[in-house]
Amino acid sequence: MNLPQWSFIQSALRLIFRHPICGVVMVPVLADGRIVLVRRRDNGCWSLPGGMIEWGEDIPTTIVRELQEETGLQVTQIGRLVGVYSAPKRDPRFHSICTTVEVMVEGSLYISDTQEICEVKAFEPTQIPIDELAHDHCQQLTHYWQGTTILA
Numbered sequence: 001m002n003l004p005q006w007s008f009i010q011s012a013l014r015l016i017f018r019h020p021i022c023g024v025v026m027v028p029v030l031a032d033g034r035i036v037l038v039r040r041r042d043n044g045c046w047s048l049p050g051g052m053i054e055w056g057e058d059i060p061t062t063i064v065r066e067l068q069e070e071t072g073l074q075v076t077q078i079g080r081l082v083g084v085y086s087a088p089k090r091d092p093r094f095h096s097i098c099t100t101v102e103v104m105v106e107g108s109l110y111i112s113d114t115q116e117i118c119e120v121k122a123f124e125p126t127q128i129p130i131d132e133l134a135h136d137h138c139q140q141l142t143h144y145w146q147g148t149t150i151l152a
Contacts, residue, residue, distance in 0.1 A: 020086065020095040024062045025050035025137070027082060027144045028073060028105040030122055035141075036105065037128065038070050039119035045134035048141070050098070051116075059099060067103065071120050072110025075103050083143050083150030090136045100140045 025048045028036040037046045049070040053062045064075050079102030086097045109120045123129075125145070130138050143150045 020088075020097045021052055023050055023052045023096050023098050024059055024066065025098050025100045025140060026063055026067055027079075027100065027102045027141065028067060028071065029079075029102065030105060034122040034124055035128060036071050036073065036109070036120065036122050037133075038111075038117045039121075040134055041114075041116055041118045043134060044118075046129050046132050046137075047134040048100070048137045050100075052096075059101070063101060063103060067105065069113040070111065070117050071105070072112065073105040073107040076106050077104040079103060081149055082140060083148075083152060085136055085140065085150070085152050087136070087152060092135075098140075100144075102144060 027048060030036065036049065038049050039045070040047050049067055051062070051066040051070070053059065054065075057065070060078060063078060067073055067075055082100040082102060084097065084099050088095045090096070090098070109122065111117045111120055128141065130141075133141070139152075
């Protein structure tokens with residue numbers, strides 16, 4: 001590999017690894033008002049479904065893909081923006097910027113991504129295991145229930 005190619009690759013890697021990763025988290029709401037959570041395989045915590053935006057995807061496409069992979073559900077409507085969360089330590093794995101969106105969903109619960117998710121379950125809002133939530137998802141659900149839109 002010649003020097004200009006290697007220089008370009010080094011610059012690209014520097015750019016990628018010195019910037020936050022962008023992702024989407026959903027607050028999936030069934031017609032009966034229950035909220036769907038997934039149990040993460042890496043830490044055993046409950047979590048709102050979501051994931052990283054892939055190259056060439058927009059946020060609505062990521063929402064549909066991630067929801068299908070992690071819960072088996074289909075999006076019937078994308079609701080309101082709950083917030084954008086960017087605190088460097090919000091995710092212990094890496095610095096990520098998370099856009100959280102309410103989505104109305106339907107279908108049967110099913111996990112396609114069994115490497116990341118070990119359980120999926122619909123909860124009445126009062127039954128959500130708040131103390132067992134991953135990352136900052138307790139904060140995100142609080143903002144959802146308050147009806148606020150947050151830039152944090």
